[in-house]
Amino acid sequence: MKRLIRHEEIDRILSCEDEILPSSGFAASVMDAVRREAAAPPPIPFPWKRALPGLVVAGLALAMVLIAGVVAIAQLGRASTIPQLSMSWPSVLAPIFQRNMESAAIWTVLALLVTLVSVKLSMRLASGRV
Amino acid sequence: MSASDDQADVERTLAGDLSAFEGIVRRWQGPLINLAYRFCRERGRAEEMAQEVFLRAYRGLGQWRKDAVFSTWLFALATNLYRSELRRIPARTVSLEDIAEPPDARASDGGLEDHDRDLAVRRAVFALPAKYREALTLFYFHDMDVPAAARTLGLPEGTLKARLFRGREILRSKLPQLLAVPRLKEA
Numbered sequence: 144m145k146r147l148i149r150h151e152e153i154d155r156i157l158s159c160e161d162e163i164l165p166s167s168g169f170a171a172s173v174m175d176a177v178r179r180e181a182a183a184p185p186p187i188p189f190p191w192k193r194a195l196p197g198l199v200v201a202g203l204a205l206a207m208v209l210i211a212g213v214v215a216i217a218q219l220g221r222a223s224t225i226p227q228l229s230m231s232w233p234s235v236l237a238p239i240f241q242r243n244m245e246s247a248a249i250w251t252v253l254a255l256l257v258t259l260v261s262v263k264l265s266m267r268l269a270s271g272r273v
Numbered sequence: 274m275s276a277s278d279d280q281a282d283v284e285r286t287l288a289g290d291l292s293a294f295e296g297i298v299r300r301w302q303g304p305l306i307n308l309a310y311r312f313c314r315e316r317g318r319a320e321e322m323a324q325e326v327f328l329r330a331y332r333g334l335g336q337w338r339k340d341a342v343f344s345t346w347l348f349a350l351a352t353n354l355y356r357s358e359l360r361r362i363p364a365r366t367v368s369l370e371d372i373a374e375p376p377d378a379r380a381s382d383g384g385l386e387d388h389d390r391d392l393a394v395r396r397a398v399f400a401l402p403a404k405y406r407e408a409l410t411l412f413y414f415h416d417m418d419v420p421a422a423a424r425t426l427g428l429p430e431g432t433l434k435a436r437l438f439r440g441r442e443i444l445r446s447k448l449p450q451l452l453a454v455p456r457l458k459e460a
Contacts, residue, residue, distance in 0.1 A: 148394070148445050156394045157413040163310050165302045169320055173298050173327045174291075180328060181291055 193268055197261060204257050211250065215243065279343035283334055298327055301344070305351050311410045312355040313364045314399060322358055326351040341424075348425045356407065364399070397444055405440030408433055 278296065285293035305326055309319035330350055337346045398409050411422040412433070423433040 148448055150441050150445075153394065153441050153444055154413075154417065156391045157398065157409065158417060160311070160395065160413065162303070162307055163316060163319070165306050165323075166320060169302055169306070169324070170295065170298045173302070173324050174295050176324060176328055177294055177298075177331050178291060180331060 190268070197264055200257070201261070204253075208250070211246075215246070276342050276344070280339065283337065283343060286331070287334055294331060297330070301347060302327075305347070308348070308351055308410075308414055309355055311414060312359055315364065318364075322355055323351070325358075326354050329354065345421075345424050349427060352407075352411065352425050356403075359403075394444065394448065397448055398440075401440055401443060405436055405443060408436035409440045412437055 278300070282293040282296045286297070302323065305323040306319050309322040309326075310316060313319055313322065326347070330347055333350070337343060398406060400406075401409070407426060408422070408428075411425050412419065415421040415425065419430055419433060419437075423430045426433065428436075
């Protein structure tokens, strides 16, 4: 015959758990670690002042890319609403792609320039020449 | 352990007196190691985790808002660290089904001896799902003080009570043979 353990029995068993004592050198070991921590130089703060121009330029560039993307999508949407059923797909897409290829090339060059400038600037910042 | 001692030591430590922090370590080393031990059941690991708590407490002393008792803040810090450490490297556990099996022939025709039964119940707690195990661990660590355990876990008291009830129900359902009757002592 079996019965379920009662909540009171669980309480009694679990509330009288044996205590363990800290090792003799525990407090000293903790204090050594704390002293090492206190003696360590403070972490170098992020150079927000120097990074701010770069962040602003990056933010503006991102905003411009987003705006240009939205405009391009809107133009594509307008173009696709014109019914040109007699034309085959490649002939419909060709002028769009041609126009977009030109703008894509411009954007790619611009992105490369921004990347180059940001890399140069961050290298100069890292070497402390600014 | 007086709250004013803690507050005075914290203020001295923040003012640059490192020796004051030793007072905090000496006062709280026992409770923090014991709490860690209840989470991991390994003495060495318990001490390592408790040491990490003291280091984090030292780094974050300035973040202790004095509207809560220092020990509440310290235990909450410790509990968060122990929980994340055990998520990272889980402690060795056995399944509840394995625990429910009588460990030797002596138990097969009756209940376990008291010591074995107590041990099996503790091991069973350790094998519970984390949320019930943590609730039970903190509840008994805080001498069955629901508000204190709830504060340490950062849970509403009602949620803690529900988890305690559910955790104990799982224990009850998984461990019936631990209390097989009739037992000599109860006869």
